[in-house]
Amino acid sequence: MAGRPIYNPSSFKNVEENGQVVGYSFDWKAQYYRSFTLSILRDIILKVDGVDVNREDITITVNGETFTLEECRTVIDPEYRWEFGEYATVTVKKEGGLAKGNHTIEGIQKIAPSYMPFVIEAPCNTTFQI
Numbered sequence: 001m002a003g004r005p006i007y008n009p010s011s012f013k014n015v016e017e018n019g020q021v022v023g024y025s026f027d028w029k030a031q032y033y034r035s036f037t038l039s040i041l042r043d044i045i046l047k048v049d050g051v052d053v054n055r056e057d058i059t060i061t062v063n064g065e066t067f068t069l070e071e072c073r074t075v076i077d078p079e080y081r082w083e084f085g086e087y088a089t090v091t092v093k094k095e096g097g098l099a100k101g102n103h104t105i106e107g108i109q110k111i112a113p114s115y116m117p118f119v120i121e122a123p124c125n126t127t128f129q130i
Contacts (some may be wrong), residue, residue: 006031008087008104012128014097020049021097023057024130027087031109031122035083038067038075043110044090049103053092061089098130 010028025054044060045054059066064081084116106125113120 006124023093024097025091031080035081038072041072045108047106057093059091
């Protein structure tokens, strides 16, 4: 899968609510050969600029609906499939967001298809700019 863009480079941005920067977000493609319901998404592990991101601070938005990683385990509605080739938006709560400039991200998607006896991990790393 090395030939396709994993992260949308123009999607990295700080997120504002009520005039306050409350975090940052980016668009990320699923690292699996087909689409899947969010219930098989076991984890998203992120490290930004060498700092681990708390799992509880991560949400994912698919088809306009936002879920925590724990909520994803119960999402079996086919309307909220993470489609192959499409970006989902990952948002991280972080007061003040990220400073303007260059950053690095190390991300791992973990999924557990029912027909596999193990969890699949897909690491995806890049540099980006806010």
